[in-house]
Amino acid sequence: xxxxxxxxxMDGPESLWYGHKGNLYAxxxxxxxxxxSVWALSLDTRWIYLLVYVWFGVGYGVLLQYGxxxxxxxxxxLFAVGVPRMAVGMLIAVVLFSLTAAIVKVMxxxxxxxxxxxxxxxxxxxxxxxxxxxxxxCASGSLYKSGEGNLGALLVVLSISFSQAIYxxxxxxxxxxxxxxxxxxAATKGMPEELTVTEGWFDQFTAGYIWDLKGTTxxxxxxxxxxxxxxxxxxxxxxxxLPSLVLLVYLYMFAYRKGYLRRYKIEMPKLGDHLRGIxxxxxxxxxTAIAGLGLGLLAGLHMxxxxxxxxxxxxxxxxxxxxxxxxxxxxxxxxTVFDPGYWYITTQEAQWGAWVMEKAGMMSRDNIFFGLENxxxxxxxxxxxWMSIGIIFGAAVIALSRREFKWKVPNLETAMFAxxxxxxxxxxxxxxxxxxIGAFFATVTNGDLSGWVFLAGMTLGGxxxxxxxxxxxxWRAGKDEFDI
Amino acid sequence: MAVKFEKVADGDYLxxxxxxxxxxxxxxxxxxxxxxxxxxxxxxxxxxxxxxESIIAMCDSDGNDLFERTEEGGTSQWKIRxx
Numbered sequence: 001x002x003x004x005x006x007x008x009x010m011d012g013p014e015s016l017w018y019g020h021k022g023n024l025y026a027x028x029x030x031x032x033x034x035x036x037s038v039w040a041l042s043l044d045t046r047w048i049y050l051l052v053y054v055w056f057g058v059g060y061g062v063l064l065q066y067g068x069x070x071x072x073x074x075x076x077x078l079f080a081v082g083v084p085r086m087a088v089g090m091l092i093a094v095v096l097f098s099l100t101a102a103i104v105k106v107m108x109x110x111x112x113x114x115x116x117x118x119x120x121x122x123x124x125x126x127x128x129x130x131x132x133x134x135x136x137x138c139a140s141g142s143l144y145k146s147g148e149g150n151l152g153a154l155l156v157v158l159s160i161s162f163s164q165a166i167y168x169x170x171x172x173x174x175x176x177x178x179x180x181x182x183x184x185x186a187a188t189k190g191m192p193e194e195l196t197v198t199e200g201w202f203d204q205f206t207a208g209y210i211w212d213l214k215g216t217t218x219x220x221x222x223x224x225x226x227x228x229x230x231x232x233x234x235x236x237x238x239x240x241x242l243p244s245l246v247l248l249v250y251l252y253m254f255a256y257r258k259g260y261l262r263r264y265k266i267e268m269p270k271l272g273d274h275l276r277g278i279x280x281x282x283x284x285x286x287x288t289a290i291a292g293l294g295l296g297l298l299a300g301l302h303m304x305x306x307x308x309x310x311x312x313x314x315x316x317x318x319x320x321x322x323x324x325x326x327x328x329x330x331x332x333x334x335x336t337v338f339d340p341g342y343w344y345i346t347t348q349e350a351q352w353g354a355w356v357m358e359k360a361g362m363m364s365r366d367n368i369f370f371g372l373e374n375x376x377x378x379x380x381x382x383x384x385x386w387m388s389i390g391i392i393f394g395a396a397v398i399a400l401s402r403r404e405f406k407w408k409v410p411n412l413e414t415a416m417f418a419x420x421x422x423x424x425x426x427x428x429x430x431x432x433x434x435x436x437i438g439a440f441f442a443t444v445t446n447g448d449l450s451g452w453v454f455l456a457g458m459t460l461g462g463x464x465x466x467x468x469x470x471x472x473x474x475w476r477a478g479k480d481e482f483d484i
Numbered sequence: 485m486a487v488k489f490e491k492v493a494d495g496d497y498l499x500x501x502x503x504x505x506x507x508x509x510x511x512x513x514x515x516x517x518x519x520x521x522x523x524x525x526x527x528x529x530x531x532x533x534x535x536x537e538s539i540i541a542m543c544d545s546d547g548n549d550l551f552e553r554t555e556e557g558g559t560s561q562w563k564i565r566x567x
Contacts, residue, residue: 068534073506080507081514083541136505136532145505148533149558152505259545284544285537404533406558411486411503466507473511476487 022400029397033058033390046321049309050383056302057390058397060295060343061144065395065404067291069093070141071436072132075462080133080469084255085285090441091244092282092292093299097445098240100300102231105446109307111341112446114220115433116213120205121450124432125439125457126464131424132436133465134417135159139345139425139435143388147395152410152418157388158353159422160346160429165353167430168369171200182208192333196366202430206368210433217447235447243444243452248278256281299343299441306341318383319375330355330377332365338374338384344438346429348384351376413476432457487512492527500529502559509535513564514542520566531559539564 017023033054040047063069073086104110115121132138135156137145142160145153178201186197186208197203218239219230252274260277261269269277283289315321318339319331331337338347350369354376357363365371379385399405410418429435432454434442440458443451487508488500499516501509509530516526528539543550543564552563 065533068537070506070534073534073538076507077510077538081510081538081542082545083510083538085537085541133507136507137534141534145534150505150532256545259547263544263547284541288537399533403555404558406531408503408505408531414503414505469507469511473508473515477515 020403022403022405025405026397026400029393029400030058033393044325046313046325049306049313049318049321050381050386052302052305052309053383053387054390056298056305056343057387058394059298059390060140060387061147061391061394061396062398063291063294063298063394064140064144064391065147065398067285067288067294069288069291069295070137070144071441072136072138072141072462075129075459076133076466078251078255079463079466082255084251084281085288087251087255088248088282089285089288089292091248092289093296094244094441094445095241096293096296097299097441098236098296099232100297101303101445102236104300104304104307105231105235106227107304107307109304109311110446111303111307111310112442112448114215114217114446114448115439115443115450116210116215117450117453118209118213120210120431120433121439121453122457122460124428124430125454126428126461128425128428128432128435129458129461129463130465130468131421131428131461132458133462133469134421135425136414136417136421138437139349139429140343140391140437142422143345143391144395147392147397148399149396149405149407151408152414155410155415155418156422156425157349159419160426161349161353162357163353163423163426164346164350164430165357165363167427168202168350169200169363169367170202174201175199175204177201178204178208184208185212191368191372194366195333195368195371197368200367203368205431215448215450218449219447231447236445239447239449240444248282252278252281296445299445303342310341322377322381327377327381330375330381332370332375333372336373336375337377337382340384340438340442342442343387344384344434344442345388346426346435346438347374348382348388350374350426350430351382352379352385355379355382428461489516495521495524496527497524498527498529501535502529502531504530505532506535506538508532510538510542513539517542517546517548517564517566522566524566526564526566528562528564529559530562533560536560536562 037051071090074090077083078087137153142153142156182204183198186204189207191197197207217235219234222234224230224234260280266273317336319336323335354363354370358376370376432439439454440451490498492498501512509532547567549565554561
């Protein structure tokens with residue numbers, strides 16, 4: 001790379017930070033979020049709980065855009081163009097988050113709950129992985145790209161939101177897809193009658209299948225004695241760091257080694273050459289590596305901050321605070337709302353879709369997902385929802401300051417991919433009980449091996465998606481009559 | 485708006501994937517670079533920042549020379565010489 005130029009003039013007033021409109025808009029966004037935060041706290045200091053989500057969202061957005069950190073490309077670019085950059089960045093983030101999560105665990109404020117493990121994880125991961133190839137971004141990636149002015153990515157977010165809301169409430173013909181054993185098992189769970197858990201495929205999937213499975217962490221299943229050993233050795237090292245190191249070596253061997261040895265004209269490589277090659281792979285994209293480190297750190301701090309606030313307010317769920325503040329309309333039957341306490345994306349988007357549909361008279365709460373567990377809060381007081389909006393804001397801030405913000409209206413092809421791919425991502429996320437963040441990143445870093453199963457499914461889906469996308473590309477290239 | 489690929493002159497090609505998100509820019513670039521002859525130059529236009537990181541990594545891996553990068557108004561114009 002012998003030359004890099006920037007067409008933006010840097011002489012005169014534009015050389016000052018306020019001389020560029022992008023910087024001013026970026027400051028305006030940060031100012032609005034800051035003033036909004038002060039205003040919320042002036043109304044009631046307990047809104048600090050929601051504001052923690054907002055500001056960590058902004059932080060995630062900044063780092064995601066800075067590092068072009070989209071986990072979709074971790075599997076997609078590996079198969080599509082042979083580039084391991086994002087897979088490496090993702091594994092760096094996993095290693096660091098596992099360590100910060102272990103610290104938070106030892107401090108006694110870790111908010112993580114292990115996910116039940118079963119076939120649903122790999123099937124959901126595969127459907128999700130297939131969808132992300134066509135949308136051009138994972139759930140968090142679509143949010144940060146929305147912050148770059150990409151309206152196609154915003155369409156993906158809308159598709160994920162509404163498709164999930166629809167999936168979890170479908171009944172009638174879809175009930176025929178459910179095994180009788182799930183219906184029978186769901187009926188024995190003693191759920192309130194208004195939830196009608198033996199109607200609706202997702203209720204029966206949840207109560208008749210998921211609730212019969214178990215989730216655990218490696219520290220628990222290996223029966224580590226002592227909190228420190230369990231958190232650092234069981235969960236962090238054995239559950240996250242060791243598998244990440246194995247995968248890094250695998251990526252080097254099969255996706256990086258050949259090009260590295262050719263570039264440095266090494267014909268008879270020794271162990272030292274390979275170690276330098278692995279370091280070259282890890283450090284080849286500085287921005288992605290820095291973003292991975294930052295995200296790992298931030299995700300742990302987020303977990304600590306929410307856990308500390310729960311301790312402070314003596315609550316288990318934000319719904320309790322909302323009820324105390326008189327906001328009961330969006331709460332579930334248990335007076336809860338979705339409040340993971342860490343980085344999570346898809347469930348709050350389902351709540352957005354459900355809220356709009358409820359206002360339009362198209363949504364009922366006779367289901368476990370919304371009625372019993374997550375509620376349908378107004379988006380204004382949906383704390384994790386604000387984390388997602390914070391990601392858009394944070395990404396917009398840094399995209400504007402780097403002169404990379406550009407309104408992009410999708411054409412018919414990208415709009416179609418956004419809607420269909422988003423709907424597949426929504427289905428995969430609901431089956432697997434989360435996306436690449438909730439079902440993978442947050443799980444493997446806390447010693448829950450179900451996340452690696454999700455990654456295996458996502459990788460399989462990504463591989464098939466790339467095959468399908470390549471076919472589409474060949475067809476398009478022929479149709480446009482340009483001979484590549 | 486469609487992907488545009490054209491021969492500008494002998495050994496000089498243009499690929500315009502502006503308006504497209506991942507994975508279009510990197511996959512079309514990979515496909516085009518595979519077809520060019522050694523020494524040919526591709527001018528690539530795209531406006532999806534995350535694709536840029538993958539294209540840099542592709543050039544590094546394949547030994548192609550990304551010798552000019554211009555960014556203006558959120559659109560990137562890069563020139564790549566095939567090894």
